[in-house]
Amino acid sequence: MKPDGSALDRARELLEETSDQLHEEAPCGYVSTLPDGTIVRVNRWVTRVLARPREELLGGVRLQELLTIGGRIYWETHVAPLLRMQGHVEEIALELEGAERRVPVLLNAVLLRDEAGEPLGMRSSLLDVTERRRYERELLAARDEAEEAARIKGTLFSMVSHDIRSPLSALVSAGELLEETELSPEQERYVRVVQRSANSILELVDEVLSLGKLEAGHTRLERKPFELCSLVEGLAEELRLRAEDKGLKLDVEIAEDVPSRLMGDPIKLGRVLTNLIGNAIKFTEQGSVRVSVSRVQATEESATLLFVIRDTGIGIAEDELDHIFDDFTQGSEQICARYGGSGLGLGICKKLLGLHGSHLKVTTRPDRGSTFSFELTLDRAPA
The missing domain is CATH 1.10.287.130 (Signal transduction histidine kinase, dimerisation/phosphotransfer (DHp) domain)
Incomplete structure (x- = not known):
């Protein structure tokens, strides 16, 4: 059954009333103008912010005249040309000259045209920011x-x-x-x-x-040539005595296809490796610590390497994983009391790797050990 004409008319009237009410009570300003900016319609927000009656604004005031002096100049030099050229502007920062203060607003406006392309008017919204x-x-x-x-x-x-x-x-x-x-x-x-x-x-x-x-x-990261194999093996040799004092094996495996001479900061890379290997030794009571370096991908100019430090130590509880990279964090009170340390090492590693554009990953099982790994892309050193 089709609605009769009177029902459609009532529906249209209701829709128009609702639209008018939304327009009038909106929490932002709505302004309709002629092509030259002369205001023909405003909502309550505009009259309230400007503290000017509606009758004063309609028919004799242009939108750009509501702006500060700087805003009027900007309108003529930027906003008006943009409207003519592209037909709209979005989020233009301006200031209204309010009754008690200047009101910063974001202007969005669209230029209305007839079928021949001639300007009919403009509709704008003003958002108080x-x-x-x-x-x-x-x-x-x-x-x-x-x-x-x-x-x-x-x-x-x-x-x-x-x-x-x-x-x-x-x-x-x-x-x-x-x-x-x-x-x-x-x-x-x-x-x-x-x-x-x-x-x-x-x-x-x-x-x-x-x-x-x-x-x-x-x-700051330095950039100089260094021998990667010598760096890793030298660090391991320094830490091996500490491992042997605990009856642990410290193994190092560097894949044959890993480039030897690279460009980078060996001091800071060494600091990361020393902290990770030292932690692995500290928190491992029996078994071994294994350090490996492998190539992920390489070009003639650079190589992406994977560094892995794996231990058979106490591991890390799941509820502590989210905090192990925080400064001065070292797990439970029992671990702090038993193993000591400042809790800064992993946080420093994370920050140093961040400077390299890398990040530290960890997989762990309590009482089974932990594996820390990170990827690093380094340029090859010139021959």
């Missing part, structure tokens, strides 16, 4: 405060760490010299305790210094 501007200013201020706090913290870390490091280095050197003299077994034990403690604090100071520089944005 006062709160958005305030929020953006607060965000910028918060960012500046955070950057300043990070800078101060980095400076403080560097100053304090330097003041601690200097006497500790002297203490370690004195202990090494003392070892070369004739000592009783008890004295040798005391010297080893002093050296071990001093070295532990030195490692902590180095980690704090590294963290401070990374967070302050003072760390």
Whole structure:
């Protein structure tokens, strides 16, 4: 059954009333104008923001006249030409000259044309972005405060760490010299305790210094040729004694197709590998630690390599995985008490790899061990 004409008319009237009501009560400004900008219709938002009666705006005021002086100039030089050329503009930042204050708005406008292409008028919307501007200013201020706090913290870390490091280095050197003299077994034990403690604090100071520089944005990657095999095997040799003291095997496997000479920052790559291998040894009581380097892909100019450090240690609980890369995080209280350490190593590794455009991955099973891996793309060194 088709609706009669009166029902259709009522439906149209209702639709028009609803549309008019939405237009009038909208939380943004709606303005309809003639081609020259003369206002022929506005909604309540416009009259409220400008504190001007509707009758004053209709028929005798142009839209661009509601703008600040700078906005009027911008309208003539940018907005009007864009409208004529492309028929619309989107999110143009302007300011209305309100009764009590200037109101920042975003203008969206479309030019209406007849069948011959001649302008008929323009319909515009004005969105008040006062709160958005305030929020953006607060965000910028918060960012500046955070950057300043990070800078101060980095400076403080560097100053304090330097003041601690200097006497500790002297203490370690004195202990090494003392070892070369004739000592009783008890004295040798005391010297080893002093050296071990001093070295532990030195490692902590180095980690704090590294963290401070990374967070302050003072760390830059160097680019120089180095021998990858020599770097990895040299680090493993230095750490092998620590592994053997715990009865562990430390194996290194570098695939034959891995390029030997590469361009990069061997110091920072070495720091990442030292932290990961050292952690693997620390948290492994029996079994082995295995380090492997393989080629993922290569071109004549560069090579992408996969570094894997696998251990048979205590592993990591699933609920701790989301936090292991946070600074000063080292798992449960029992692990902290048993193994010690600052909890900075993995966080530093993550940040250093981030500088390389890489990221650290981990797979683990409690009491079965962990595997840390990352990919690194390095240019080949010239022959």
